[in-house]
Amino acid sequence: MDAVTSLPRSPAAASLSESHRSVAVPVGGPFWRRLFAFAGPGYLVAVGYMDPGNWATDIAGGSAFGYTLLSVVLLSNLMAIVLQALSARLGIVAGLDLAQACREHYSRPVSVALWVLCEIAIIACDLAEVLGTAIALKLLFGLPLVWGVCLTALDVFLILALQRFGFRKLEAFIVALLVIIAGCFIFELFLARPDMAGVLGGLVPTTEIVTNPAMLYIAIGILGATVMPHNLYLHSSIVQTRAFAHDEAGKRDAITMATIDGTVALGLAFFINAAILILAAATFHVAGRTDVADIDQAHQLLAPMLGVGAASVVFAVALLASGQNSTVTGTLAGQIVMEGFLHLRMPVWARRLVTRLLAIVPAVVVVGASGDAGATRLLVLSQVVLSLQLPFAVVPLVAFTGSAKIMGVLVSPVWLRMLAWGIAAVIIGLNATLLWGML
Template sequence: MNAPPSTTDVPPADFTRSLAESHRSIALPVGAGFWRRLFAFAGPGYLVAVGYMDPGNWATDIAGGSAFGYALLSVVLLSNLMAIVLQALSARLGVASGLDLAQACRANYSKPVTIVLWLLCEIAIIACDLAEVLGTAIALKLLFGLPLTWGVVVTAVDVFLILALQRFGFRKLEAFIVALLLVIAGCFVFELTLARPDMGGVLRGLVPTTDILTNPAMLYIAIGILGATVMPHNLYLHSSIVQTRAFGQDAAGKREAAKMATIDGTVALGLAFFINAAILILAAATFHTAGRTDVAEIDEAYRLLAPSLGVGAASIVFAVALLASGQNSTITGTLAGQIVMEGFLHLRLPVWARRLVTRALAIIPAVIVVGAAGDAGATRLLVLSQVILSLQLPFAVVPLVRFTGSKAIMGDLASPAWLRALAWTIAAVIIGLNATLLWGML
């Protein structure tokens, strides 16, 4: 086992490589041109981007577009720009230090602080998994008429899908993820072609307004969008999966790896922005402009799309994209859960066991809420899960910004002054928005 790089403190004696079964398993071409090298690096960014377009995003984007038209597009854009910066930092941490974010926390914080951070991260993963469970169950109901409660139970079976995919290697897993992303993007190109949104309204919506802060209902949805876009577990995920590439361990090799990982992540998150914006634009163009400002449920949007757009296939395409989104998010959520548990606790569980535990913790509240409140309760739980994710964000962002600004941890790849300033500003905005939400709730 290779020794880990030096950090501000000595790493745990029981240190092991992040995702050891896939660590440095993907060879890189030697002496190849830029585009070939970039293609070899491409992949981790798309696994991360999946978390930025999961079913939780659908709930917040549909609710925001229906109630407020294009106004919250600015929140989608700003959230995505913040995500690009934070994910670039996450990738740099993995490349420069050889540690994922969970391992770095364990190496540099006291045990009580590490345990608290681990528990908060687990809550975030459960909230994310809850969104995946509900989104997949809703898609199964819309496509096949399966009752929502049974759909929630069926989602436990996707554990075996993940196990089957991982047997074919990490590169094949990435290819499967990208294929599903292209299906989702294609579905929304079709939907937007039918909806014919007001492009002037779309452009105006990209400019922030003070209404977002002064309108409590708009602020609640805005923070839900933030939580659904900048997801804490993705910061742990990216710092690990970037290490699946066998890049050079000298200074030049690490600099190139950080550069390629940043390009990969930025392009992938550009696709995520298109899909998130497309969901909100579709809701605004189809429902808000028709006076239907009350459409906040995914299944209601499904029922109204076909008659509103005049094409029967519109609703089916919408549900297919939702199912693909739920399955994609399930895969990356599993990897993030494995990374967090191994990094914080050095506790290695079989993937199927880890997944079953996390999924059970999501299924139980989902079944209770669906049984008690029906479909409306499911959608409200989706939006709430995204707000919970947003509240967890500072506990992942602050350590990440601190570590990536440290020369003792990052060496020559430590964030320059301008990047540290930008990263701390993003952290302050996230904390400020969360404080505003909590004050309003209290």
């Protein structure tokens, strides 16, 4: 059956089956009504682009190198927009999430290898999110990091509670936290008063980013923290929560709406990521504090250096909202990957608890062994690990969406395929440069 006109899968076989096609989309009618019905998945995906791992890399980059790495944040975000548009296209047209597509179209050994690599990426991502939430709880309430890490297990039940009221309620919760994060950073930037000429200059790439090993390490960490592999699996699944028409016209319209939703949401993610780096550059770098790479240290220094006591509290509130948001979407991504690659069926709460424990157990071990001082270093390292895993998600995604056999007449146009393969080449090239430097 043609990939464009095929009917949706049965709920039992569908990606994220408990929420599959649960959000109605108007047929016809005003453009804004259809766009509003599609708004949501992009914001769940955008959460992963501003998680605590981003905080660690952005603070380190802004403190050490001023505004220079803003260009990396911008380019990473533009790459993310293209790749997320492809991810949504795969879910809409083929009716498969990326994990399911890998299982169906690759041999068993290749599929298993990709699953293992994806699980490593999810553990690295969840590790950052769990640690970020724990650090925020420590900053706000003095709770020891180990206890904060253990408390993040409750996120599993938060997701279940929200989804009982419908997927739109979960999306509304995520958007509300995003608004809090954005508001916190608008306040922080108002206090920091960054140099706008320096900000604009930082958006232009320089060769120093590649030639300076220390800068390259942070740059690749920013790339890994921004273009996160598990988000490609997540978007291809949650876009299928929309009950759009499954003929060619309906899918074309769905692709347009999902692309707009994702682009606007990732625009917000760029603002927040850039704001973190700008805040670190305007507060620490200009004062000669190029050594600030620790979230805890940044929290302690913000109030005295900005001269406003509330600055540190607002910073910690934004971090807590970021960590909470990211753990919710990270757990969803873990469920999607496990089900898609393995066809593993178990109670929803059990699947999500397993996913969360894969992050909590390593986090408790690391915090217990290295203490609070190692937490932020682990955050940066986790983002570099994510970047190294990226090609194993990006290459299959670009290949699937460029295949007429899978996508039918809605295969990616030639210009989009060329752009996507170019992005994949840049990611692989940067990773190879990092590995060569380390060796």
